[in-house]
Amino acid sequence: MLEAFTNGFSGLLAGFMHLQISNVVMVIVGCVLLYLGIKKNFEPLLLVPIGFGCILVNIPLADLMEPHGFLRTIYDAGIMTELFPLLIFVGIGAMTDFTPVLENPVTFLLGAAGQCGIFLTLALALALGFNELDAVAIGVIGACDGPTAIYVTAKYAPHLLGAVSVAAYSYMSLVPVIQPPIMRLLTTEKERTVVMKATRKSVSKTTRLLFPLVITILGGLIAPMGLPLLGTIMLGNLMRESGAVERLTSASANEMANVVTLLLGISIGATMDGKIFLQTQTLIILALGFIAICLDTACGVLLGKLLYITSKGKINPLIGAAGISAFPMSARVVMKEGQKYNKKNYLLMHAMGANAAGQIGSVIAAAVMLSVLKGMGII
Amino acid sequence: MKVELTSPIPGKIMKVLVGVGEAVNEDDEIMKIESMKMENPIYAPAAGTIESISVKENDEVEVDDLLLVIKAAD
Numbered sequence: 001m002l003e004a005f006t007n008g009f010s011g012l013l014a015g016f017m018h019l020q021i022s023n024v025v026m027v028i029v030g031c032v033l034l035y036l037g038i039k040k041n042f043e044p045l046l047l048v049p050i051g052f053g054c055i056l057v058n059i060p061l062a063d064l065m066e067p068h069g070f071l072r073t074i075y076d077a078g079i080m081t082e083l084f085p086l087l088i089f090v091g092i093g094a095m096t097d098f099t100p101v102l103e104n105p106v107t108f109l110l111g112a113a114g115q116c117g118i119f120l121t122l123a124l125a126l127a128l129g130f131n132e133l134d135a136v137a138i139g140v141i142g143a144c145d146g147p148t149a150i151y152v153t154a155k156y157a158p159h160l161l162g163a164v165s166v167a168a169y170s171y172m173s174l175v176p177v178i179q180p181p182i183m184r185l186l187t188t189e190k191e192r193t194v195v196m197k198a199t200r201k202s203v204s205k206t207t208r209l210l211f212p213l214v215i216t217i218l219g220g221l222i223a224p225m226g227l228p229l230l231g232t233i234m235l236g237n238l239m240r241e242s243g244a245v246e247r248l249t250s251a252s253a254n255e256m257a258n259v260v261t262l263l264l265g266i267s268i269g270a271t272m273d274g275k276i277f278l279q280t281q282t283l284i285i286l287a288l289g290f291i292a293i294c295l296d297t298a299c300g301v302l303l304g305k306l307l308y309i310t311s312k313g314k315i316n317p318l319i320g321a322a323g324i325s326a327f328p329m330s331a332r333v334v335m336k337e338g339q340k341y342n343k344k345n346y347l348l349m350h351a352m353g354a355n356a357a358g359q360i361g362s363v364i365a366a367a368v369m370l371s372v373l374k375g376m377g378i379i
Numbered sequence: 380m381k382v383e384l385t386s387p388i389p390g391k392i393m394k395v396l397v398g399v400g401e402a403v404n405e406d407d408e409i410m411k412i413e414s415m416k417m418e419n420p421i422y423a424p425a426a427g428t429i430e431s432i433s434v435k436e437n438d439e440v441e442v443d444d445l446l447l448v449i450k451a452a453d
Contacts, residue, residue, distance in 0.1 A: 198387055198442040328415050335419065343406040343422040346387035348414060349442075 018060035022274025029277075030054035030269070033166075042173035046146065046265050050166070053269020064270065071270035074263055079154045079161070084264040085147035086232045091257030092147070092359070093236020094249045096327070098211060100353035101360075102203045106307065106315070107323075107350070111357025113303035114323025115365035117142030117296035121288055122369070128284065132378045133157050136369065138285055141168050142292030143362035144175070145325035150268065151229060152366055156379060162271040163282040167289030175293070175326045179333050182297045183321050191308055193342040194316035198349050205241070212238040219364055225374050226367015233363060296324045300354070319347055322354040325362035331355040380451045382425040386440040390414030395436060401429050403449065410446065427451040 033051030037044040057065050064071040078084035101107050122139030130138060137157035140149045141164055149168040153161050171178065184192075212234035220227040239249045271277075304320025318338050322330045331351035338347040373379045393411040397403060403423045410421040427449040434446055 198389075328417065331415070332417050335417075339420070339422075344424060346419070346421075348388050348417075348419060352415060 015059065015061050020060070020274065022278050023058040023060060025278060026058040026272060026274040027055050029272070030058070033269075036170070036173075043169050045261055046169050047173075049262050049265025050169070050269040050272075053266040054162075054272040055269075056266075057270045057273050065273065071267060075267040075270055078260075078263055079150070079267050080158070082151050082154055082228065084260050084267070085151040085154070086228055087256060087260045088147045088264065089229060089232035089363075090236040090252045091254075091260070093212070093233040093238075094240045094253040095257075096233075096237060096240075096356060096359060098237065098356050098360070099203050099208065100349055101356045102207055102211060103199050103201050104350065104353045107319075107353035107357045108361075109307070110300055110303060110320050110323035110354040111359070111361035112323070112365075113320060114296045114300040114325075114354070114358045115143065115361050116299035117292040117294070118362075118365050118369065120295045121292035124291065125288055128288075132373070134160060136373065136379075137164050138288050139292065139369070140164070140366055141171070141285075141289035142296050143325055143366055144168070144172055144293055144296060144330075145359070145362040146172065148229060148325070148362055148366045150264070152370070158271075159276065160281075160285065161268060162273075162277050163285040164289070165268045166272070167286050171289055171293045172326045172329070175324070175329045176333050178290075178293055179297050179321050179330065180337055182294055183301055183318055183334075183337055186298060186301045187305065187317050189341065191305065191317050192338065193345065194308065194313060195342060195345045196314070196316050196319070196347055196350050198346065208241040209238065212241065215360065219367060223364070223367035223371040225370035226363065229363045230367055233360070293324070297321050300324065300358075316345070316347060316350070319350045319354050322351040323358045323361065324355070325359045327355050327359050328352065330358070381430065382427065382449045382451050384409075384421070384424050384446045384449065386412065386442055386444045386446050387421070388412060388414045388419060389441050390419070390439075392434050392436050392438045392440060392446075393418060395432060395434070397429050397432075397447075399429050399432060403427065403429060412440065421446070423449065425449055425451045 030051045033047045036042040037047030063069050118139045121142045122135050125135035125138040133156040137153040137160050140152045146168050150165050153164045216234040219230045236252050239245050300320035300323035304317030307315040308317045318334050322334045324330050334351035335348040338345045390412040393413045397409045405426045407423045408420045409423050412419050430448045430450040432447045
């Protein structure tokens with residue numbers, strides 16, 4: 001009787017006995033992510049489920065990520081199949097108004113320049129000895145776009161998923177801290193004070209309807225590997241602009257995006273098993289991701305400077321910094337910085353154009369990269 | 380001299396921080412416009428007194444809509 005009692009009691013202690021130092025560290029990491037999300041308001045919609053998933057998966061013997069564990073089931077169904085990031089993209093397309101880009105097509109260039117970090121970081125990762133597929137996943141952090149990064153990483157380097165997505169999402173929320181010093185460093189006071197008046201060109205409904213169709217067909221033909229990304233975001237946008245399927249648009253932008261964000265977050269957190277996550281490699285990835293976003297900003301601002309010169313001083317180079325995908329944070333940063341130097345300067349709509357272009361730019365850049373690699377026989 | 384302040388961005392008037400007859404300095408924050416789900420401060424284009432205000436809170440404005448007129452101090 002007594003023996004049965006002690007045996008039973010030791011069952012309750014087994015978890016503690018199996019707890020490894022790496023698990024303890026990861027539970028703390030999970031708590032830090034929760035703290036950043038809840039207290040600091042850094043991308044809480046993502047960091048809360050990611051942080052909690054990270055805690056869940058590091059509790060020994062529960063085996064939530066083993067076959068038939070519930071986190072494994074969600075992960076296999078949505079991440080391994082790349083379904084979750086694509087569903088999120090339908091939602092993003094339904095949320096995003098691309099009119100500011102169409103009003104000012106020059107912002108397309110800025111949206112492209114803001115992706116340079118992807119390719120520079122890819123080269124850097126290769127130089128540091130990462131294999132091609134891992135380097136691709138690391139470079140794509142420079143897209144500054146969570147779902148793109150998750151899509152590419154899940155497909156080609158799933159073992160890096162935890163590190164890459166944590167890097168992508170935490171840097172996205174740090175955009176207001178990372179960008180301004182780079183913007184200041186690369187521009188002169190005179191350039192920063194350039195006032196840009198809001199443009200008031202109306203974009204016809206036909207243009208707004210044709211835009212997602214043309215981008216999908218043309219982009220798909222150029223970079224077929226990226227069609228899932230482009231196609232989903234443009235489907236969402238077509239539904240939005242058509243005005244004919246309000247219920248589907250609103251479901252995509254709200255209910256579906258919310259549900260999938262929850263499932264995506266918790267399964268990303270579940271990849272952060274201490275044994276896999278706690279490697280020097282993770283730190284290198286976090287560092288490279290940081291560099292990628294700095295390079296994006298720098299390239300955007302430098303192209304902005306070029307446009308400043310070619311437009312004879314009519315374009316404020318600061319808007320170049322918004323050519324990344326972190327929407328609309330980055331446009332907000334540009335507006336604020338601009339007003340710091342000239343209170344009567346409202347760069348918001350121009351920055352929004354660059355920012356929305358950056359959103360498409362990041363998807364196109366990832367698509368092009370995949371198609372090029374496919375052409376080279378790497379994937 | 381009268382200085383007209385027109386809306387630099389499209390959006391919704393969140394707050395009007397000044398009243399008619401009030402004296403303002405150049406670059407004082409006089410309004411907040413919500414645009415793209417963000418709060419954007421609008422600053423006075425010149426020093427003077429507020430002569431008239433053409434919008435109220437919760438109004439939707441487009442670019443170039445008249446917000447207010449300032450009678451500039453000469």
